[in-house]
Amino acid sequence: MSDTGRTYMLLARGLRKEYGKGEGLVRAVDEVDLEVTAGETVAVMGPSGCGKSTLLHLLGGLDRSSGGEIWLDGRRVDQLGERALARLRRDAVGFVFQAFHLMDELTAVENVELPALLAGRSPRTARRQADGLLEQVGLADRAKFLPTALSGGQRQRVAIARSLANDPLVVLADEPTGNLDSQATLDVLRLFDSLHAAGQTLVIVTHDSRIAATADRLISMRDGAFIDETRLTGGATGHLGAPARIKG
Amino acid sequence: MRQEVVLAMLAKEPSHGYQLRARLTEALGPLGDAMNAGQIYVTLDRLEKAGLVTREPAAELAVRPDRPDRKVYTLTAAGQQRVASWVAQVDWPRPDLAEFHLKLIAAAAARLADPLAIVDAQRRELLRRLREAQRAAMAEPDDSEAALLLEGIVLRLQADLRWLETCERNWTGRKGQL
Numbered sequence: 001m002s003d004t005g006r007t008y009m010l011l012a013r014g015l016r017k018e019y020g021k022g023e024g025l026v027r028a029v030d031e032v033d034l035e036v037t038a039g040e041t042v043a044v045m046g047p048s049g050c051g052k053s054t055l056l057h058l059l060g061g062l063d064r065s066s067g068g069e070i071w072l073d074g075r076r077v078d079q080l081g082e083r084a085l086a087r088l089r090r091d092a093v094g095f096v097f098q099a100f101h102l103m104d105e106l107t108a109v110e111n112v113e114l115p116a117l118l119a120g121r122s123p124r125t126a127r128r129q130a131d132g133l134l135e136q137v138g139l140a141d142r143a144k145f146l147p148t149a150l151s152g153g154q155r156q157r158v159a160i161a162r163s164l165a166n167d168p169l170v171v172l173a174d175e176p177t178g179n180l181d182s183q184a185t186l187d188v189l190r191l192f193d194s195l196h197a198a199g200q201t202l203v204i205v206t207h208d209s210r211i212a213a214t215a216d217r218l219i220s221m222r223d224g225a226f227i228d229e230t231r232l233t234g235g236a237t238g239h240l241g242a243p244a245r246i247k248g
Numbered sequence: 249m250r251q252e253v254v255l256a257m258l259a260k261e262p263s264h265g266y267q268l269r270a271r272l273t274e275a276l277g278p279l280g281d282a283m284n285a286g287q288i289y290v291t292l293d294r295l296e297k298a299g300l301v302t303r304e305p306a307a308e309l310a311v312r313p314d315r316p317d318r319k320v321y322t323l324t325a326a327g328q329q330r331v332a333s334w335v336a337q338v339d340w341p342r343p344d345l346a347e348f349h350l351k352l353i354a355a356a357a358a359r360l361a362d363p364l365a366i367v368d369a370q371r372r373e374l375l376r377r378l379r380e381a382q383r384a385a386m387a388e389p390d391d392s393e394a395a396l397l398l399e400g401i402v403l404r405l406q407a408d409l410r411w412l413e414t415c416e417r418n419w420t421g422r423k424g425q426l
Contacts, residue, residue: 047413182399183390190386209409210402213378214386230372232379 008071009201010036010059010170015068017054017224028054030224031068036170041192041202043212046221052205053174055221059203060093060172061085073169091119094163098175100155102147108158109134109143115165126165133161137191153184160191164200171195173204177211189214250347252334254291255300255323256354259331262304262322265289275353276346292321300327335360338373345411352419363419371412378405 017029028051036042044052057063059070061077070078077088089095102111113130117123134140137157147155156176163171173192177185189211192202196216204211212218213232220228257268269288273280295301303319323331335355348370352363385398 186386189382193386209375209378209406210382213375214382218375228368230375232375 007037008035009038009040009073010034010203011069011071012059013069013071015055015058015070016066017051017058017063018066027051027224029058029065032224032226034059034219034226036201036203038201039196039199040217041196041204041215042217042219043215044203044205044219044221044226045207045209045212046205047207050221051224052221056172056174056203056205059170060095061089062095090115091166092169094166094168094171096156096160096163096171096173096176098178100147100152100159100179102155102159102162104147107144107146108139108150111147111158112161112165115162119166129165130161133164134158136164136194137161138187151184152180153187156180156184156188157191160188160195164195170201170203173202173206175206175208176204177206177208185210251291251295251300252330253347253350253354254288255295255327256331256334256351256358256360258301258321258323259328259354259358259360262320264318264320265292266318268292268321272350275350279346295327296321300324300330331358332360335366338369349415352415356419356422364416364423367412367416367419371409371416374405374409374412378402378409381405 012032012034015029015032015034016027019026019028030051032055034042034055044055046052054063058065058078061080065078068078069076072088072092077085080088095101103114106114109127109130112133113123113126116126116129121129131140131143134143137160139154139157139161142150142154142158147158150158156179160171160176163173176192177188180188185208192204193214196202202215204215206212216231216233218230218232219226220230253272254268257263257271263271265288269283269285272283272288276283292301292303296303300323301321302324303321305319331354335351352366355361355366356363381398381401385395385402388395388398
């Protein structure tokens with residue numbers, strides 16, 4: 001098992017999360033096996049209630065599993081103690097949420113530098129890094145804005161910059177475009193794409209097929225289990241214009 | 249209506265023209281009202297000339313000399329082959345969703361293929377196209393005119409994917425009833 005754990009950036013084996021007992025037992029995550037290689041973008045898609053958010057919470061150490069194993073960069077992480085788990089969440093995993101979860105009383109740059117400060121970086125280093133990250137997400141000129149003065153798409157880009165603050169091994173995104181209009185969705189997708197190009201490992205759970213379709217691999221989830229997997233990388237179909245009746 | 253749809257309706261068992269029409273009307277509901285009554289016979293005629301079906305007088309109709317038009321249509325080997333390749337074929341978009349819908353029905357009735365496997369193949373194809381359209385949209389500058397067209401393509405593909413999810417749920421349910 002340890003060999004398998006070392007081959008992947010993120011690995012889950014027989015992962016389970018159950019709520020309740022007896023007749024009321026709910027298997028939110030039911031014996032899930034997941035393998036994510038370094039630099040890969042994987043999307044998990046399914047209707048609401050299929051267990052995809054719970055899965056993401058387990059993978060990122062936000063919630064404890066009922067059984068199974070989780071390995072992050074060759075290290076088993078599902079049995080870590082509370083303090084080690086908190087450190088893992090802070091340093092090794094970046095989170096992006098549907099509702100952004102920014103601190104409203106902090107400016108954009110203060111939000112982005114926060115995880116680095118918590119990890120013990122000097123204020124100067126943290127600020128320099130945060131400025132660089134805001135630049136990377138195209139919001140250098142909004143550094144001093146409060147989140148309330150930013151659009152939804154801009155807030156999410158700040159949140160993505162924050163998720164990168166401690167150079168995480170993996171970024172976990174839960175419905176990252178769920179609250180965004182189509183232009184803002186496009187901006188966030190472009191950003192994910194540039195992270196992907198830079199080698200960042202990404203796991204995105206979503207019910208939005210347009211995000212899922214940009215991943216390297218798409219996993220369909222129903223009732224807590226994986227039911228289908230599609231590898232999306234590959235050649236062009238040559239039918240792009242077909243719906244517009246230009247060709248095809 | 250594509251000839252293959254009529255052919256596929258014969259895959260389960262030989263049938264009369266009027267039975268085919270009734271089956272299509274049932275499958276299409278109000279959408280079938282637009283179907284011309286004579287259209288199916290014209291199609292059957294063409295299929296016969298193409299060697300894809302044969303037409304035999306129905307045995308039980310020997311006692312009904314007043315209705316000599318009632319013939320039974322049967323798929324030939326070539327017809328069966330054509331149906332099989334139509335069922336396996338994944339293509340989108342077609343102007344009518346009805347063709348895909350009827351493909352699932354015909355495939356299930358004649359046990360030619362698992363409707364869920366057909367839905368799956370279709371979904372993969374649509375996802376590949378969605379990916380392509382989305383990537384093209386991402387590559388366009390914000391003020392691009394083409395981006396607007398690409399957005400339309402993306403939205404259409406998303407709508408089709410949502411319908412496929414509904415197809416999947418529906419056919420999963422039917423399978424459970426068998």
